[in-house]
Amino acid sequence: MSEAGAIWIRTKRLSFRMPDIDDFDAYARIMASPRSAGMGGPFDLRAAWGMFCHDVALWQLFGHGAMMIDLSETGQCIGQVGINHGPLFQEKELGWFVFDGFEGRGYATEAASALRDWAFKTLKLSSLVRYIAPDNSASVAVAERLGARLDPAAPRADPADLVYRHLSS
Template sequence: MTPPTIETRRLILRPMCGEDLAAYAHMMASPRAIYMGGPFNALETWRMFCQDIALWSVYGHGGLMIDRKSDRRCVGQVGINHGPLYPEKELGWLLYEGFEGCGYATEAGAALRDWAFGTLGISTLVSYFDPANHASMAVSARLGGVIDNSAQGQDEDDVVFRYPLTSANHGTV
């Protein structure tokens, strides 16, 4: 599947390209990647970047970059992960330094969640969190995610939030 471009009120979620690697690598090498298992070296970052792109061919979903409409500046990434490292389809996001607290993760996450429910036809998504990642868990709660203690985490200590299909989020992008 060709990655879509999804527009929201303030954002454009667009396919990843080579020009995105430098900012992505900077984020992944920084202490900000701690809740994702990082910081990561160049090879690990390259593998994750390529995986986010390849998922589109394998599963029909993957990573999209988040650009602000106002200035076309890339502020982060949102994606749906799957494969042998993920027990279920996972909605995830990351924001580059300086773009937190603006609602971008919530807006992008809601748009991709709704696209997944409406276009992919899936009935549930999860997000896996390090127990100390309170900011991202708050985003998940704003997206309608609820803690699912029965779900298998990606890692042993993960807190898993589940996003059920509802009439409010089905096909509303």
């Protein structure tokens, strides 16, 4: 693995890095907002901290985890993309979110595509899933733009979730 904080992946508009403590305030705000409802939120500060620590710990435990999304031009952090795993996830999940004000610009699709491709190449995965609350049309649209397909037979912790499957090419 690279040094903590090192940028491992870049796209034309975005760069990705390990989360650091300075990212937590913005993370906690989105987790406390109605936008986190599809993940079981809104979450209080204690729950957001636990989730943030989980995102960071995944790197040590599994060799993958969350990465913060920065605009390459300015360095401004605009969201997160990651591969979730562990006892709370039936399969490795490709997850994403962008902070308020950065929706609708293709950043989530660009970031998720880059991390998905990295995971298939580096981790040699044959598939990833995305668990999506049925009313989260924005995440469904991103998953479909990425070429993921609905997998009604996939296991899921929440029976109401839609499961979209990304296959390695």
